[in-house]
Amino acid sequence: EGTMSPEVPDVEGKVKSSDSPVERQDAGSGKGECLEPMSKRQRKKLLKQKQWEEQKDLRRQKRKEKRQKRKLERQSKLSSDSDGQDRKRVRRDVVPSTLRLIVDCSFDDLMVLKDVKKLHKQIQRCYAENRKAFHPVQFYLTSHGGQLKSNMNENDKGWVNWKDIQIRTEHYSELIKKEDLVYLTSDSPDILSELDEKKAYVIGGLVDHNHHKGITYKKAVEQGVSHAQLPLGNFVKMNSRKVLAVNH
Secondary structure (H helix, E strand, O other), rough: OOOOOHHHHHHHHHHHHOOOHHHHHOHHHHHHHOOOOOOOHHHHHHHHHHHHHHHHHHHHHHHHHHHHHHHHHHHHHHHHHHHHHHHHHHHHOOOOOOEEEEOOOOHHHHHHHHHHHHHHHHHHHHHHHHOOOOOOEEEEEEOOOOOHHHHHHHOOOHHHHHEEEEEEEHHHHOOOOHHHEEEEEOOOOEOOOOOOOOOOOEOOOOOOOOOOHHHHHHHHHHHHHHEEEHHHHHHHOOOOOOOOOOOO
C-alpha cells in the first residue's frame, strides 16, 4: 500500500506547474493583442474602396442615362432621315400651278420702317407656305427695292437664294400683259367668283393701317387693269372693311 502514491496529485501538480509564462501569454493574447497601425498607403486604399462602393449607384445611374441618350440620338437620326425622305417624296409629288400671284411692292415710300418690316414678314410667310404647297403658284415680287430690299438685306440675307419665286425690280406691267392682270382689291365692285389659271393676280404690298383707303383700286383703274375683290362676304362675316394682310 505504501509503495506508490496516487497519480492524481502528480497530474494536478504537472498541470499547475505547466503554466509557463509563454502559455500564459498565449492564453491571454485574445484580449491583450494590439492591432498594428495602418500605413498611409493602406488608409488611402481603404478610402478609395469605400468611395467606390458609395458611388456604385451613381455610376449605375450615369450608365443608364448614357444608354438612354444614345437611344434618343438613334431615334432622332432615324426620324431625321425619314423626314428627309418624306420631303424628297413630297417635292417629287408637287404639281406646279400655272396661276401667277404678284405682290406689288411699289408702295414703299408710303410706309414707315416698322410697317415695311411687317410687310417683309408677311412675304416670308407667303413664300414658306407656297414652298410647302402641293400645287404652288408662280410667285412674284415686283418693284422690289427701297426700304423693303434694305430690310431684307439686313435681316434676311438668305432671300437672294430663295427658290420658286421671281423677285424683280420691274413693275408688274413690264412683265405681264395687261389683259392677263387682275388686281385684287377690297374696293372693287366686282366679285371674284373663280380663279382663272391663265391670269396673274396682283396683291398690293402695303401695310398702312387704312391710311390710304382705296389706293390699290384707284391704281388699277388708272392703269386700265382688271380688278376684283375676293368673295369673303359669302364665307366670313366681317364687320369692318374686307382688307386682308398680304399672307392672307
